Amino acid sequence: xxxxxxxxxxxxxxxxxxxxxxxxxxxxxxxxxxxxxxxxxxxxxxxxxxxxxxxxxxxxxxxxxxxxxxxxxxxxxxxxxxxxxxxxxxxxxxxxxxxxxxxxxxxxxx
Amino acid sequence: xxxxxxxxxxxxxxxxxxxxxxxxxxxxxxxxxxxxxxxxxxxxxxxxxxxxxxxxxxxxxxxxxxxxxxxxxxxxxxxxxxxxxxxxxxxxxxxxxxxxxxxxxxxxxxxxxxxxxxxxxxxxxxxxxxxxxxxxxxxxxxxxxxxxxxxxxxxxxxxxxxxxxxxxxxxxxxxxxxxxxxxx
Numbered sequence: 001x002x003x004x005x006x007x008x009x010x011x012x013x014x015x016x017x018x019x020x021x022x023x024x025x026x027x028x029x030x031x032x033x034x035x036x037x038x039x040x041x042x043x044x045x046x047x048x049x050x051x052x053x054x055x056x057x058x059x060x061x062x063x064x065x066x067x068x069x070x071x072x073x074x075x076x077x078x079x080x081x082x083x084x085x086x087x088x089x090x091x092x093x094x095x096x097x098x099x100x101x102x103x104x105x106x107x108x109x110x
Numbered sequence: 111x112x113x114x115x116x117x118x119x120x121x122x123x124x125x126x127x128x129x130x131x132x133x134x135x136x137x138x139x140x141x142x143x144x145x146x147x148x149x150x151x152x153x154x155x156x157x158x159x160x161x162x163x164x165x166x167x168x169x170x171x172x173x174x175x176x177x178x179x180x181x182x183x184x185x186x187x188x189x190x191x192x193x194x195x196x197x198x199x200x201x202x203x204x205x206x207x208x209x210x211x212x213x214x215x216x217x218x219x220x221x222x223x224x225x226x227x228x229x230x231x232x233x234x235x236x237x238x239x240x241x242x243x244x245x246x247x248x249x250x251x252x253x254x255x256x257x258x259x260x261x262x263x264x265x266x267x268x269x270x271x272x273x274x275x276x277x278x279x280x281x282x283x284x285x286x287x288x289x290x291x292x293x294x
Contacts, residue, residue: 005283009255012286016157016240016255018233023152027166031173035137038177 140177147190148173150257151197157252158201160241164208172200194257195267198249205245232290239289243282246270250278 087096156165176196253264261272
């Protein structure tokens with residue numbers, strides 16, 4: 001029974017393999033052209049990606065140089081360590097601050 | 111699940127071991143690598159699509175997709191099986207997109223390709239029966255009878271369990287026996 005099926009399978013396999021088409025040359029050339037296009041696009045992208053981190057770093061450095069001095073508050077420039085407390089006079093639109101200066105000399109009277 | 115050791119492959123004179131990545135491959139290297147399987151792959155696609163003219167496009171898409179995901183080649187035990195998996199998926203994608211299922215008239219193509227002998231009528235009969243199979247069955251049928259993959263390999267390529275593959279192949283055999291009584 002099993003041998004019969006093997007013979008049957010061999011017979012079908014033989015018939016199915018009876019027809020074979022060659023791969024058309026135009027498809028092969030079309031595929032090669034497409035693959036070359038993909039490859040060149042990929043290499044272009046990888047070149048761009050190589051430059052991308054460097055340019056991002058450069059841009060970040062320029063940004064820090066230009067913008068960071070502007071972010072620093074004027075209060076720190078005067079050596080104020082911390083603002084201890086404050087008082088708001090609402091009717092006169094006045095705010096009074098008590099702060100601790102870093103260069104405050106406690107032994108000034110001596 | 112244990113991974114099988116990969117067979118070393120030769121690429122432009124350089125032996126590639128399982129630990130080395132085959133990525134990146136240039137397109138020429140890739141084409142050289144797949145060249146031994148191109149003929150069988152093209153014929154499998156053509157037969158699975160009932161000798162439709164669209165087989166050219168599906169074959170092209172298969173190779174382009176294979177190139178796109180070439181870094182996975184190392185992960186497959188066999189390059190041939192991997193290529194046929196891509197081809198099989200591409201055929202499925204084609205049928206899902208076109209919703210084409212019915213047999214096409216291709217007797218002219220077979221007459222053109224088959225050698226003019228006693229066998230040509232039988233060959234034509236076989237292809238006509240296969241054209242009537244469900245799309246999934248036809249893929250399995252040709253992978254088994256034309257490409258001569260084992261059931262385990264077909265299971266890996268199609269994602270169909272071996273038990274189901276046996277059932278499909280038995281159904282195909284039965285249909286052939288019913289429709290071509292005289293020969294078998």
